[in-house]
Amino acid sequence: MATVGTQRGGRGRRRTAAALLAALLAAGPLAGCTGSGGSTDDGRGSSRPSPSASRPDGADGPPVLAVKLDNARAARPHTGVDAADVVYVEQVEGGLSRLMAVYATRLPESVGPVRSARESDLELLRQFDRPVLAFSGAQGKLLPLIDRAPLKAVTPVSSSGVYARGADRPAPHNLFLRPRRLMGDPPGQAALTTGFRFGRPPAGGGPEDAVTVRYPAARFTFTWSEADGRWLVSMDGTPATTSDGDRLAPATVVVQYVTVRPSDYRDFLGNNTPYTETAGSGQATVLRGGRAYEAGWSRPSAEEGTSFTTEDGERMNFARGQVWVVYANAA
DSSP states (O other): OOOEOOOOOOOOHHHHHHOOOHHHTTTSSSSSSSOOOOOSSSSOOOOOOOOSSSSOOOOOOOEEEEEEOOOSSGOSSSSGGGGEEEEEEEOOOOGOOEEEEESSSOOOBBBBBBBBOOOOHHHHHHTTSSSSEEEEOTTTTTHHHHHHHHHHHHHETTGGGGEOOSSSSSSSTEEEEOOOOOOOOOOOGOOOOOOOESSSOOOOOOSSEEEEEETTTTEEEEEEETTTTTTEETTTEOOBBBTTTTTTOEEEEEEEEEEEEEEEEEEETSSEEEEEEOOOOEEEEEEEETTTEEEEEEESSSSOOOOEEEETBBBBEEESSEEEEEEEOOO
């Protein structure tokens, strides 16, 4: 079993706060405000009209749906995560974690529990064409950035008809999105502009049965199951399942080493919100087919997807199926 901590050597590109903001708003005048609505997880905020889930004129097809998910122990098990094409894992305040599930080929009946957005989500989502971002709110200082970002924000305030509270757990861990009330049909594979390539496994790599990634107050273990042909997910030492009892089991897991630095934001307890830099370049470990491959990653700008290459410089193919990307600190 391999264990990855929050500290690891690797290449990274640190940018100034001004450059990051410029990258997020690089498209110039954007097509209107998103109307994110709500400043906290309890949904407080001014009422705004529900945004359209269609792309701007001239683009083909609907956008991807990204849902920001709670990952506290009280929020588990998750609903609808197994239907996502990509699941991103990031560190948040207090060394804990949250997930972002991205849907392009399937829309489940329900997804959740839904929680609040973070500044680094805006950079991560720039790789998609005006994605729909479903989240429960954000702190007030972040709302202007969300309003100017090239995405469609969907919160309980802006679009109350697409959310519901569950009765099986307490708030704030019980907010669920009904994607089909929002989008109708999934946008399709073409909308999934992540830069990932799928195909036969490359040469090399080494056998691996389990890999653990640790944050200061959270950990993820991915254990290879030969019978399932998938990596079984455990969170904080407990098998991760859906609300239907099915094990979360991606086909490919990427441990991507990035710069995780303090942001200009803090939570209500005064804890700094980490900013995960997802544009730049660095190292990664790719898990597929019971083997681990050392790889490089590159995302030259926020508007582009992320490409992965083997140690020999060849494009890294992923196994077909769900992909988990776990961001680990390269510092």
